[in-house]
Amino acid sequence: MDVVLLAGRILFSALFLFSAIGHLAQADAMAGYAKSKGVPFAKPATIASGIALAVGGLSVLLGVYGEIGAALLFLFLVPTAIIMHNFWAETDPAAKMNTQISFNKDIALAGATLALVWVFAQDPGLTVTSALL
Structure with a gap:
């Protein structure tokens, strides 16, 4: 089962690592979107979130x-869902639906991260370090 968990970690981490690349390589464009959502210090926040995605993704991987x-x-996913995917503020039905899908995805992924916290705390095997918690 260790191999199955490792395969899951690889697939799970890929999302965050590719997203980190996007945040860092396209920081200006992503910061523009963040600014439109009211994020203060949008470019530094975009870069910081890209670093958090990379560190978290590599750690899990x-x-x-x-x-x-x-x-x-x-800690990245929950505020992102609330701030960036606030579907309740959308008036256009199509935009509202797309934003709600992104919100739901982030909340579901947040749930998966909590499950992984528990899994890693159980000494799952095929890891470099043992759990700190």
């Missing part, structure tokens, strides 16, 4: 204090 990396991703 490699099993280096994976529970800390998963918790970091949780």
Whole structure:
């Protein structure tokens, strides 16, 4: 089962690592979107979130204090869902639906990160470090 968990970690982490690349490589465009959503200091926030995504994604992928990396991703996902995907503020039905899908995805992923915190705390095998928590 260790191999199954490792495969899941690889697939899960890929989302965050590719997103980190987008945040860092396209910081200006992403900061413009963040600014339109009312994020203060949009460009530094975009870069910081890209770094958090990279660190959290690599931590989960490699099993280096994976529970800390998963918790970091949780701390990214919940505020992002609320601030960036506030579907309740949308008036256009299509925009509202698309924004709600993104909100739901982030909340579901946040739930998965909490499950990974627990998994890493149980000494799941195929990790570089043991759990800190």
